[in-house]
Amino acid sequence: MRGNVIVGQSGGPTSVINSSLVGVYKTAKDRGAGKVYGMLHGIKGLLDRKYVDLSEHIKSDLDIDLLKRTPSSFLGSCRYKLPEIRDNTEIYDKIFDILEELEIEAFFYIGGNDSMDTIKKLSDYAILRSSDIKFMGVPKTIDNDLAMTDHTPGYGSAAKYIAAAMKEVIRDGLVYDYPTITIVEIMGRNAGWLTAASALAAGEDCEGVDMIFLPEVPFDIDKFMARVTDLAKKQSSIVIAVSEGVKVADGRYVFELKDHVEYVDAFGHKQLQGTAKFLADKIGSEFGIKTRAIELSTLQRCAAHMTSRVDITEAFQVGGAAVKAAFEGETGKVVVLDRISEDPYICTTSCQDVHKIANIEKKVPLEWITKDGTYVADELIHYIRPLIQAELSPMMVDGLPRHLRMRR
Amino acid sequence: MRGNVIVGQSGGPTSVINSSLVGVYKTAKDRGAGKVYGMLHGIKGLLDRKYVDLSEHIKSDLDIDLLKRTPSSFLGSCRYKLPEIRDNTEIYDKIFDILEELEIEAFFYIGGNDSMDTIKKLSDYAILRSSDIKFMGVPKTIDNDLAMTDHTPGYGSAAKYIAAAMKEVIRDGLVYDYPTITIVEIMGRNAGWLTAASALAAGEDCEGVDMIFLPEVPFDIDKFMARVTDLAKKQSSIVIAVSEGVKVADGRYVFELKDHVEYVDAFGHKQLQGTAKFLADKIGSEFGIKTRAIELSTLQRCAAHMTSRVDITEAFQVGGAAVKAAFEGETGKVVVLDRISEDPYICTTSCQDVHKIANIEKKVPLEWITKDGTYVADELIHYIRPLIQAELSPMMVDGLPRHLRMRR
Numbered sequence: 001m002r003g004n005v006i007v008g009q010s011g012g013p014t015s016v017i018n019s020s021l022v023g024v025y026k027t028a029k030d031r032g033a034g035k036v037y038g039m040l041h042g043i044k045g046l047l048d049r050k051y052v053d054l055s056e057h058i059k060s061d062l063d064i065d066l067l068k069r070t071p072s073s074f075l076g077s078c079r080y081k082l083p084e085i086r087d088n089t090e091i092y093d094k095i096f097d098i099l100e101e102l103e104i105e106a107f108f109y110i111g112g113n114d115s116m117d118t119i120k121k122l123s124d125y126a127i128l129r130s131s132d133i134k135f136m137g138v139p140k141t142i143d144n145d146l147a148m149t150d151h152t153p154g155y156g157s158a159a160k161y162i163a164a165a166m167k168e169v170i171r172d173g174l175v176y177d178y179p180t181i182t183i184v185e186i187m188g189r190n191a192g193w194l195t196a197a198s199a200l201a202a203g204e205d206c207e208g209v210d211m212i213f214l215p216e217v218p219f220d221i222d223k224f225m226a227r228v229t230d231l232a233k234k235q236s237s238i239v240i241a242v243s244e245g246v247k248v249a250d251g252r253y254v255f256e257l258k259d260h261v262e263y264v265d266a267f268g269h270k271q272l273q274g275t276a277k278f279l280a281d282k283i284g285s286e287f288g289i290k291t292r293a294i295e296l297s298t299l300q301r302c303a304a305h306m307t308s309r310v311d312i313t314e315a316f317q318v319g320g321a322a323v324k325a326a327f328e329g330e331t332g333k334v335v336v337l338d339r340i341s342e343d344p345y346i347c348t349t350s351c352q353d354v355h356k357i358a359n360i361e362k363k364v365p366l367e368w369i370t371k372d373g374t375y376v377a378d379e380l381i382h383y384i385r386p387l388i389q390a391e392l393s394p395m396m397v398d399g400l401p402r403h404l405r406m407r408r
Numbered sequence: 409m410r411g412n413v414i415v416g417q418s419g420g421p422t423s424v425i426n427s428s429l430v431g432v433y434k435t436a437k438d439r440g441a442g443k444v445y446g447m448l449h450g451i452k453g454l455l456d457r458k459y460v461d462l463s464e465h466i467k468s469d470l471d472i473d474l475l476k477r478t479p480s481s482f483l484g485s486c487r488y489k490l491p492e493i494r495d496n497t498e499i500y501d502k503i504f505d506i507l508e509e510l511e512i513e514a515f516f517y518i519g520g521n522d523s524m525d526t527i528k529k530l531s532d533y534a535i536l537r538s539s540d541i542k543f544m545g546v547p548k549t550i551d552n553d554l555a556m557t558d559h560t561p562g563y564g565s566a567a568k569y570i571a572a573a574m575k576e577v578i579r580d581g582l583v584y585d586y587p588t589i590t591i592v593e594i595m596g597r598n599a600g601w602l603t604a605a606s607a608l609a610a611g612e613d614c615e616g617v618d619m620i621f622l623p624e625v626p627f628d629i630d631k632f633m634a635r636v637t638d639l640a641k642k643q644s645s646i647v648i649a650v651s652e653g654v655k656v657a658d659g660r661y662v663f664e665l666k667d668h669v670e671y672v673d674a675f676g677h678k679q680l681q682g683t684a685k686f687l688a689d690k691i692g693s694e695f696g697i698k699t700r701a702i703e704l705s706t707l708q709r710c711a712a713h714m715t716s717r718v719d720i721t722e723a724f725q726v727g728g729a730a731v732k733a734a735f736e737g738e739t740g741k742v743v744v745l746d747r748i749s750e751d752p753y754i755c756t757t758s759c760q761d762v763h764k765i766a767n768i769e770k771k772v773p774l775e776w777i778t779k780d781g782t783y784v785a786d787e788l789i790h791y792i793r794p795l796i797q798a799e800l801s802p803m804m805v806d807g808l809p810r811h812l813r814m815r816r
Contacts (some may be wrong), residue, residue, distance in 0.1 A: 012583075013579075013580055013583045015576075040585075041584070041585040044585065045585065070579065071576050071579050071580065072576075072579035072580045072582065072583050073583045076582070076583055076584070076585060077583045077584060078584065078585060079584070160807055160808070163807075163808055164713055164808050164809055165707060165711075167808060167809065167811065168423075168479050168480075168707070168710040168711060168712060168713070169706060169707070169710065171421075171478065171479050171480035171710060171811060171813075172421055172479065172480045172706045172709065172710040174480065174484070175420075175421045175480045175481045175484055175485045176449070176484070176485060176486065176487070177448075177449040177452065177453065177484060177486060182706075200807075200808065201808075203806070203808075205810055205811045205812065205813045206811065206813065207813075273701075292705070292706065293681075294703070294705045294706065294707070295702070295703065295705075297700070297702045297703075298577060298580045298590075298700065298702065299573060299576070299577070299702070299707070301580065302576040302577065302579060302580040303573075303576060304576060305572055305576070305714060306713060306714075308807065385806070385807070388807035388808070389806070389807045390804075390807070391804060393801075396798075396799060398611070398793070398797070399568055399571075399608075399716065399793065399796035399797045399798070400568070400571055400572050400575060400608065400609075400611075400796070401572055401575065402613055403575065403579060403613045403614065404613065405579075405613045405614065405615075
């Protein structure tokens with residue numbers, strides 16, 4: 001008989017991260033696992049012995065289908081970085097003591113490149129401790145900035161939401177007959193994958209966004225203002241997508257050019273906000289044109305009412321594949337997605353060494369950005385398009401999408 | 409044989425305003441109208457002789473169903489206030505000359521209380537000019553602030569979107585194990601109907617928002633900060649809904665307490681923005697708690713991917729009822745919605761004198777707000793709930809909702 005397994009969620013939530021949780025839970029149960037524990041608030045909660053028996057919270061097939069449609073991390077999340085092993089073995093021994101006490105055979109962590117650092121360190125320490133607990137990473141991030149994988153679960157749904165919201169904002173912007181400029185700020189500190197998804201809005205029924213600025217290319221304010229002037233001569237409504245993380249040539253974030261509120265999390269990341277507002281105010285004051293700044297904010301990472309079926313299915317698959325791999329003896333690996341065919345789109349999974357993935361950010365290749373840095377190349381659009389296909393309709397109860405909530 | 413009719417859209421767009429346009433178009437055609445013209449950018453466009461023959465743009469039943477699902481004003485909108493008749497009869501004569509030249513039998517204007525001013529003045533002038541052109545108002549506004557009607561088309565869908573987004577934001581806020589405060593800014597200058605809709609988030613599967621502030625009640629910053637302190641002792645995530653139009657006792661908008669960018673439109677309205685950010689910054693700097701400000705911005709008025717079927721059906725009905733009434737000889741009237749039964753919810757239409765509706769704002773009754781001004785009463789929730797029921801699924805093409813775009 002199999003031992004028990006434990007699963008945690010870490011980092012920023014997505015609208016499909018719970019589909020991966022279901023993938024781990026269901027596959028572990030189907031393959032004969034004993035108990036499936038869920039860490040509350042990731043590794044940080046585990047250190048405080050905060051965990052649940054998931055079968056007490058997922059009780060039916062209906063629960064499973066509701067959980068797939070529930071945004072944010074069902075188990076709660078954390079942004080907690082384990083110390084280097086050489087600096088503090090005590091904390092590692094504590095974790096392993098708890099895992100052994102719970103008779104854990106395999107440990108799954110659903111997260112992005114920061115969270116994969118946890119899998120790396122725990123699997124490294126397992127070697128030092130001669131533990132045979134398996135540690136597997138399950139990828140998730142709306143940012144799509146994980147190395148070694150074609151894309152990350154969570155990205156497709158965020159991209160679909162962004163493109164759909166952009167189509168609506170573009171229609172809204174065209175309503176008046178005087179000039180309006182709308183600047184939409186999209187998440188992405190260093191990688192422009194999410195902002196690039198705004199390019200999907202353009203089509204037979206939509207004018208598309210006029211400019212797209214990614215953090216991969218230094219932002220030139222003077223050229224930006226000149227481009228806006230040119231566009232304003234030609235059309236009454238201008239819609240611009242800008243990544244929250246765009247920086248000017250000297251390395252400062254654009255929003256830092258004015259004022260900024262700094263919040264630095266445990267991984268040393270600043271909280272970014274205000275890029276669109278800064279640019280909108282600048283255009284408004286210099287050109288006297290009516291402007292509007294829109295931040296998609298957390299809406300883009302929790303819009304479970306508008307998920308991609310491709311994404312939610314793949315999110316489930318990477319969870320399941322992680323369990324299968326662990327039960328077959330793999331450890332210190334991350335399940336990745338391999339696109340083996342473009343048309344028709346076919347993606348499979350494989351396992352990659354976590355050392356090649358943890359703490360590494362995958363950026364948008366410069367050849368997928370137009371030379372003038374104001375839009376994305378067709379290759380990038382072709383890359384994203386399959387990831388937003390099809391829907392998993394929300395279950396509507398009394399007029400609103402139904403979720404599964406953990407009762408404690 | 410019937411003459412021709414003309415229809416225009418005015419004021420801020422909604423996600424169902426085009427369903428009213430379809431209601432006018434289809435009912436006019438079905439009842440034997442000649443041509444159905446559409447003013448481009450409302451009365452302002454008509455003055456420049458900008459109009460289209462709608463049958464050249466709505467060519468099939470598929471177009472009709474796509475148009476119902478297309479947000480923003482298909483014909484374009486304007487914020488244009490006609491002068492008082494005594495001040496400028498020339499402009500009125502110009503409009504009537506154009507209408508007579510186009511052999512218009514009935515004129516329909518889809519808009520809110522500002523736009524109904526246009527119907528009032530034109531129908532008044534028709535008497536002076538002894539014209540038998542009929543002028544009918546078709547209500548629309550997400551703000552739900554129109555007098556004489558139970559509610560306005562456009563409100564139910566915006567309310568549904570707000571409640572659904574709130575449910576997602578609430579789940580997102582609960583993800584970390586440290587305190588976070590999310591303040592969500594919702595549209596509504598003087599009336600809190602939209603912000604009140606955030607109360608619908610609470611239910612079996614959702615904790616709901618913690619406080620709701622409407623512009624009907626003066627906002628007391630000190631009490632607000634004290635309430636936040638109390639809540640922060642009890643729970644790790646706090647979500648607060650605040651109307652963009654909340655004002656302190658001396659009449660200043662909350663966002664004006666810091667800095668503000670003023671934009672005043674043709675009706676003398678200031679562009680409001682920054683209430684949530686101001687409050688979030690204040691909490692962050694005084695209490696050192698992580699805060700996030702979210703503005704639902706135009707997303708709440710153009711989220712056609714999340715409409716209420718009740719709303720979109722009623723939007724169609726008021727358009728159709730306006731045509732029927734005009735063809736039966738009514739003029740100077742607005743079609744309103746009458747709720748004749750609560751359970752089951754049943755709504756019918758009737759016609760009301762435009763003079764009782766134009767330029768009047770209907771606010772949330774004070775008895776529908778809790779005494780301490782931090783939440784809404786059950787009566788208000790019961791009032792809104794039927795308006796968000798059921799869905800009109802978007803037509804998804806290549807992964808995104810399909811719209812109908814006017815080609816010029």
